[in-house]
Amino acid sequence: MPDVEMTIQVAQDRKVTAIEIAPLGQTPQRLVLALDELDKLIGELGNARSRMVEGQSPPDFESDDVTISTAANTKWHIRAFPPAGALLAFYHPKFGPVGFTLPRDQIARIISFLTDRFILQPTQSAEKH
Structure with a gap:
């Protein structure tokens, strides 16, 4: 070309x-x-x-070489589809409404990750105790 x-x-x-x-x-x-x-x-x-890209491996998201088009502070929506999983949709300023589906096991991994990072770990305080 x-x-x-x-x-x-x-x-x-x-x-x-x-x-x-x-x-x-x-x-x-x-x-x-x-x-x-x-x-x-x-x-x-x-x-x-x-x-x-059919048949190619997806990028390694652990790598710093992967560029991700991020949408911050966007409108989003979650819809459950029991027992299969859930749909997570959001408005991306570059692409419009986009979304993806997650099976139950991946939802459980996400919940576990977020719970570990944001609920079980105390937040840092600027004050000294």
Whole structure:
């Protein structure tokens, strides 16, 4: 695949985004998308990426080399699906609503981890006792 120049601009009124793509040295092709169209494109790109990494091992999250797109202080929702597990959904500013499902054993590991770190371990106090 040839090298490609790409620019993405959001309109001042934030109602559309313009994407220009051009192989090096060629005239760019311009695509103007509303938010729902951009969401659909992001979803289709996600589907394509999913097919491209099929069969590959997921990244090692213990490694410092892994970049994670973090969403802080976001709206989130948990829905239980007994006995199978639960859905954890949240709003990611880059990708919109996203979520994942967890089986019972992974939920138990998360609860154990959080309990150990935040409930059973005393918090550090600035005061000396």
